[in-house]
Amino acid sequence: MSERGDRSAHPESVQRLIDAFAVLPGIGRRTAQRLAFWVLKASHEEAAVLASAITAVKESVRHCPICWNPADHSPCRICADPARDASVVMVVEQPKDLANLEQAGTFRGVYHVLMGRLDPLDGVGPDSITARDLLGRVEDPSRNARGERVREVVLALNPDMEGDTTGLYIAEVLAPTGVELTRLARGLPSGSQIEFANRAALADAITLRRKF
Ligand SMILES: [Zn+2]
Incomplete structure (x- = not known):
């Protein structure tokens, strides 16, 4: 499979990021790679904003115990x-x-x-x-x-x-x-x-x- 070939082409940490993006709805492998390369090129601050926004939403947003919203x-x-x-x-x-x-x-x-x-x-x-x-x-x-x-x-x-x-x-x-x-x-x-x-x-x- 060609995906296996892609796999070995990236450092492991980059591959992990691509895999993480690829599970998002509507994101195929190619787009996941583009996003991962954006992160690689981004400044430390830009990457930190993205990472902390994801963490914050999981920490502050819960399901309503009554209705699940x-x-x-x-x-x-x-x-x-x-x-x-x-x-x-x-x-x-x-x-x-x-x-x-x-x-x-x-x-x-x-x-x-x-x-x-x-x-x-x-x-x-x-x-x-x-x-x-x-x-x-x-x-x-x-x-x-x-x-x-x-x-x-x-x-x-x-x-x-x-x-x-x-x-x-x-x-x-x-x-x-x-x-x-x-x-x-x-x-x-x-x-x-x-x-x-x-x-x-x-x-x-x-x-x-x-x-x-
Ligand atoms: Zn509710």
Whole structure:
């Protein structure tokens, strides 16, 4: 393989940096090399700024213990906000979806971030998502935002096969609790992504949500 050939061409520390860049989303091996060479050429200060920005974000940003959204406060601002209705919990796959739904500005409840979605073909099972914590919030109000009892769970999952699989699993997990389960209206074209959907479409999908 030619990659093996590339490997021996670099000093070990440079190769480690290339490998580290190559795991980033959207970064292929060639781009990883370009980034590593930028670091080689950069001043000590420039490199230190990059390194410390990465370290700082991992040290200061944690997951909200209630909803799993990345936050620098515990609980996060949304969970702590007394103006929001903590009895309605909207379930999303990833923080990016939450961010886009917030932009729509229609939803005044709180969230639960699954930190992924079920993908049996790719070996992603129930233990890889935070469904158990969601169940905990529904069963035990003290685990929900501001200690409130959960009245409604709104599924805001992507309209594709993995999103549907995940939704069915959540429905199964929550069934014994008897909590009201709804989902976004199918205003979003099938296969489209919540993280990229426009505000108006999301606002409609939230307002017109229906029983799951
Ligand atoms: Zn939170």
